[in-house]
Each structure stands twice: as structure tokens, then as C-alpha cells.
Amino acid sequence: MDFDFTWLLFGLPIAFALGWLASRFDLHQLRVENRRAPKAYFRGLNYLLNEQQDQAIDAFIEAVQKDPDTSELHFALGNLFRRRGEYERAVRVHEHLLSRADLGHADRERAQYALALDFLKAGLLDHAEEALRKLDDTHHQEQAWLARLNLYERARDWTQAAEMAGRLQAAGQTDFSGRLTHYLCEQAEDAMRKQGDLAGARALLGQAIDASPDAARPRIQLAGLFAKQGNLDLALQQLMALPAHAPRMIPLIASELVRLAKATNQLAPARTLLQNAYQQTPSIDIADALVQADLSEGVPALQARRGYVDHMAHEPSLIAAARWLNSEPFADDDTRKALQGSLEHAVRPLARYRCAACGFEAQGYFWQCPGCQAWESFPPRRIEEL
Ligand SMILES: [Zn+2]
Structure with missing residues (x-):
């Protein structure tokens, strides 16, 4: 069978021409971008390298104003400042991003979340909460809810924490029922201690038992x-x-x-x-x-x-030895006192409880670790028994 080579005569030059056009187009794009990359960029970089961060940030802001495509630079800069503990600067960067009318939808949400993180890290909880609330119905909604949950825990606002845990539970990724039970127990403790409201506390604990029948805390608190x-x-x-x-x-x-x-x-x-x-x-x-x-x-x-x-x-068990000795009748009382004193000294650290998550040690049992804020991370046994 004859193969028709005539198409090569026309086809090859056309393919070459198209390739050449494409490469010209790429080069053209590159030149435009190079021209667009403003001098302020490099000025900012220079300032940054010279540790003149105030001037650097101003230069970068100028760079971003001239080129709407440089929001990535802003995000990087904001994160950098936050990580260095320079929260005011991080806030300035992210607020600037948010004030730009031309910022895309996704970038706007991202900047809003970054701003909330700045406030959180800076300990400005009111501002953080406000910023996080604005992230409802966005791609960052679940992260924002989690951040708000931690924020309410820090503020010991158990009502809001419970509401947030309920929302997260309904969203369905992780099981928050354990935390919810603790929030109800904390609310019950507040009702008892602050308001002397025993009936209210009892109702809350009943709710907690219904929600997690196998949880120990609500039953122990109810007994109390x-x-x-x-x-x-x-x-x-x-x-x-x-x-x-x-x-x-x-x-x-x-x-x-x-x-x-x-x-x-x-x-x-x-x-x-x-x-x-x-x-x-x-x-x-x-x-x-x-x-x-x-x-x-x-x-x-x-x-x-x-x-x-x-x-x-x-x-x-040294703890058992110390307790046995405690009221054992001794002929020589001085000997008993000396022995007992030494043993009790040795026993004290062994009788503590220790968080399995972070190693925090405490004389009393904690439902929430004061060190790492984990719930029920203390085993109910003394250190000596671990
Ligand atoms: Zn801990």
C-alpha cells in the first residue's frame, strides 16, 4: 500500500510555525512578568536581609499594591511575622490583604483565617473569636470551629464550648462526645460552686450520664x-x-x-x-x-x-510501707519519727498522678491536664504504680 507523504509537505511547516508561535508567546509572557515584578520586591528583600523589617514590610506592601498576583508573598510574610511572635506586623499584613478589593474569594477566606490565628497567638481572644466567626460557611469553617472550641476552653466558657463541640460532632469527622461530657460536668461544677444551684447541677450531670453512660466523671460528681x-x-x-x-x-x-x-x-x-x-x-x-x-x-x-x-x-510499694509505718507502735518513738520522715519524703513524688500525654505531675487528680489541656489524660493510678 502506498503511503501518502504529501501531507508532510504541508503538515511539517505548519507544526514548526505553531511551535515557534508558542515559544514566542511564552517568551512574551515572561518578559511582561519580568517587567511587572516591581523593584519594590527586591528593595523589600534587601531590607529584609539587612534586618530592617519595618522598611521591608512597607516595600512589600508597595510591591503587592502594584501587582495583584503577589498575595502569596503577603501570606508568607504574615506567617513569618506570626512565627517570630511579631503579631502586630502579622495583623497588619493580613488586614492589608483583606482591605484589597481585588483579592480573590479563596484568598480572602485564607487571609481571614490567618488573621484569626494572629489574634489567637497574640492572646487577643475577643478579636480572634470575631475573626473566626466570619469563617462560617467557608472552606475554613471546620478549622475555625476547632479554633473556637479551644478558645472557649481556654476562657472556661463551657456553654459556648459545648455548643461548638455539638456542631463539630454533627459535622461528623471526629467524636467529640467525650469532651461534651466534660463540658457538662464543668458547667455543673460552676452551677454548684458559683451559684449554689444544686438542682441545675443535677440536671446537667443527668444529661452528661445520658450522653455518655460509661463516663466516670458525671457519676462521681453526682455522688459528690x-x-x-x-x-x-x-x-x-x-x-x-x-x-x-x-x-x-x-x-x-x-x-x-x-x-x-x-x-x-x-x-x-x-x-x-x-x-x-x-x-x-x-x-x-x-x-x-x-x-x-x-x-x-x-x-x-x-x-x-x-x-x-x-x-x-x-x-x-513505698507508699504502702509509709502508711503501714504511720501508726505502727514502736518502742522507740524517735526511731519511728526518723523512719517515717524519711519514708514520707521519698513517697511524696511517687504518690502523684502523671499526665500520659505531656508528663505533667500533680498531687491531685485532674480531669483536664493543666499542662497540655488534654482531657482524661491522667491514668487513675499513682506514679509508683505506673
Ligand atoms: Zn498533659
Whole structure:
């Protein structure tokens, strides 16, 4: 079959001509862009390199005014200032971007978010919140909601935090139910402490239990509320229900459980609960509570406090040793005092709780870490037992 080469005669020159035109067009574009790249750019860069940042930023602003395509430069500059802790400058850059009428839709949202971050970092929470609110119904909406959630947590505004967590939960990416439960518990604490509103607190805690039936905190707080009202039976009931929902938290309530059981003459079931829990988790706090239960039932002190020795056979524990020694009758009182003082000194750091996320240590148990603000990041065991 003959192949028709005639098309080459016409086709090749046309292809060359088109290629040449395309390359001319590219070169033309490049020249236009080069001409457009304003001198202010380089002046700004020069200032920046000479550490004259005020002059540099003015030069860059001038550069951006002359060329609407340089918003990237602005964003980079704003981020740079924010990262260096120069928040006023970062705000100036981003506000300038926002004031430009020719800024595209996506860039406008991005600048608004960047401005909010500037305010957040600067600790200007009111301004930050206002800037974040403007990001509803934009691509940055979810980031803005998360930032607002953290902001309300910092301000301990639990009502707003709960509303925001609800929105994020509905948006559906991450599970916020754990945090929501804590917000309700915090609101209940505020209602009790600040307003003395026990009925309101009780309603909030009921809501929290309905939302997360297996959360320990609302049940423990509700027990505290009942105890405060003098309703010790109901308080005890709440704590006795804990093993079914959050057995690992029993060390936290063991001593209160014994106190309430003793006051309501229900030591036997409380003791059974604690013994079962101890089988699962031989915690010093549970061992301690069992000794207290024995003592309350009139078991002779020497015999009751064998509990500490038994615990040490289970788990070597300085805390148990110190508690055993605490009221052990010694022939020589000076020796006891000296021993006890040394042991207690050694025990103090071991009896703390430690955040699993950041390592923050505290004498008391925290639901929210004061160091890293994580929720329930403290294991309910003492450092010695970790
Ligand atoms: Zn922490």
C-alpha cells in the first residue's frame, strides 16, 4: 500500500510555525512578568536581609499594591511575622490583604483565617473569636470551629464550648462526645460552686450520664452532689454503680466509697466491690480503702493494717510501707519519727498522678491536664504504680 507523504509537505511547516508561535508567546509572557515584578520586591528583600523589617514590610506592601498576583508573598510574610511572635506586623499584613478589593474569594477566606490565628497567638481572644466567626460557611469553617472550641476552653466558657463541640460532632469527622461530657460536668461544677444551684447541677450531670453512660466523671460528681445534699444513700448508689461502667476509675473513689458505706451501714457490699476491684487492679488506693473499712468495722488496728503488708507482697510499694509505718507502735518513738520522715519524703513524688500525654505531675487528680489541656489524660493510678 502506498503511503501518502504529501501531507508532510504541508503538515511539517505548519507544526514548526505553531511551535515557534508558542515559544514566542511564552517568551512574551515572561518578559511582561519580568517587567511587572516591581523593584519594590527586591528593595523589600534587601531590607529584609539587612534586618530592617519595618522598611521591608512597607516595600512589600508597595510591591503587592502594584501587582495583584503577589498575595502569596503577603501570606508568607504574615506567617513569618506570626512565627517570630511579631503579631502586630502579622495583623497588619493580613488586614492589608483583606482591605484589597481585588483579592480573590479563596484568598480572602485564607487571609481571614490567618488573621484569626494572629489574634489567637497574640492572646487577643475577643478579636480572634470575631475573626473566626466570619469563617462560617467557608472552606475554613471546620478549622475555625476547632479554633473556637479551644478558645472557649481556654476562657472556661463551657456553654459556648459545648455548643461548638455539638456542631463539630454533627459535622461528623471526629467524636467529640467525650469532651461534651466534660463540658457538662464543668458547667455543673460552676452551677454548684458559683451559684449554689444544686438542682441545675443535677440536671446537667443527668444529661452528661445520658450522653455518655460509661463516663466516670458525671457519676462521681453526682455522688459528690448527693453527699453535699446529705443524701448519702443516693451518693453511695452512684459510686456502687461505677464498676459496671468505668471499673478502672475505682481507685479514685475507693476511700469516699468506704466513708459513705460506713455512714450508711453498708460496709459489707462496699467491701465486696473493693475486693473484686482489687483482684482486677491491685491499686494502693483500693488496698488503703480496705484497711479503712476494716478499721471502721472494729478490726484491731494491728490486724487491719496487715492489709498494707499483704499489698507489699503483691506489689512492692513505698507508699504502702509509709502508711503501714504511720501508726505502727514502736518502742522507740524517735526511731519511728526518723523512719517515717524519711519514708514520707521519698513517697511524696511517687504518690502523684502523671499526665500520659505531656508528663505533667500533680498531687491531685485532674480531669483536664493543666499542662497540655488534654482531657482524661491522667491514668487513675499513682506514679509508683505506673
Ligand atoms: Zn498533659
